Amino acid sequence: QQPVQSPQAVILREGEDAVINCSSSKALYSVHWYRQKHGEAPVFLMILLKGGEQKGHDKISASFNEKKQQSSLYLTASQLSYSGTYFCGTEYAKGTYKYIFGTGTRLKVLA
Amino acid sequence: SQTIHQWPATLVQPVGSPLSLECTVEGTSNPNLYWYRQAAGRGLQLLFYSVGIGQISSEVPQNLSASRPQDRQFILSSKKLLLSDSGFYLCASRDSSDSPLHFGNGTRLTVT
Structure with missing residues (x-):
């Protein structure tokens, strides 16, 4: 079963913050975050491998909880370019190679 | 870095026709390769993945098949398309379990 993302959709004004969650009923080996613009392929944003890890660059950061069952993506001071659909991607164990995506979160930033 | 070439960009096919x-x-060797399908406004559905030449794992039993005749070539096929096969097909590649996916530009398939 695929990880569940919340919220399903969110609308922001420029400059507002957003949090997108990716939850699994069992531990994940790693989490990757992607953003997909309409009609385009997903683009990789960042990877988290370790429980308790937090990382970020510019105004986008992410965390991975200790049990490795939930990851959150934090978008601060959102810009129009942040609009798109965000997916978490994962495999449940190293070496399984089966790579699946979360349910997705549609984010729209308004001027 | 990896570059994934995928073609055609768009395709319109009648029901019952074949697909390739x-x-x-x-930019890499011995990659893990993936085919995903995305219906309009929906998520990314894993169809097939491959860890080596001739090795194919299927996630969705349906009228699609995949083959990997060479290390860096991955082919998605169908003998007879269904209306439900319409969607955005994405090929992806990665080096290892710790690596993210790199995607091709996708093929938008419309079955009429």
Whole structure:
């Protein structure tokens, strides 16, 4: 079963913050975050491998909880370019190679 | 870095016709390869993945098949398309379990 993302959709004004969650009923080996613009392929944003890890660059950061069952993506001071659909991607164990995506979160930033 | 070539960009096919989508990868060797399908406004559904030449794992039993005749070539096929096969098909590649996916530009298939 695929990880569940919340919220399903969110609308922001420029400059507002957003949090997108990716939850699994069992531990994940790693989490990757992607953003997909309409009609385009997903683009990789960042990877988290370790429980308790937090990382970020510019105004986008992410965390991975200790049990490795939930990851959150934090978008601060959102810009129009942040609009798109965000997916978490994962495999449940190293070496399984089966790579699946979360349910997705549609984010729209308004001027 | 990897470059994934995928073609065609768009395709309109009648119901019952065959399908062949090809994906080739540059910039890496022995990659893990993936085919995903995305219905309009929906998520990314894993169809097939491959860890080596001739090795194919299927996630969705349906009228699609995949083959990997060469290390960096991945082909998605169908003998007879259904209306429900319409969607955005994405080929992806990665080096290892710790690596993210790199995607091709996708093929938008419309079955009429």
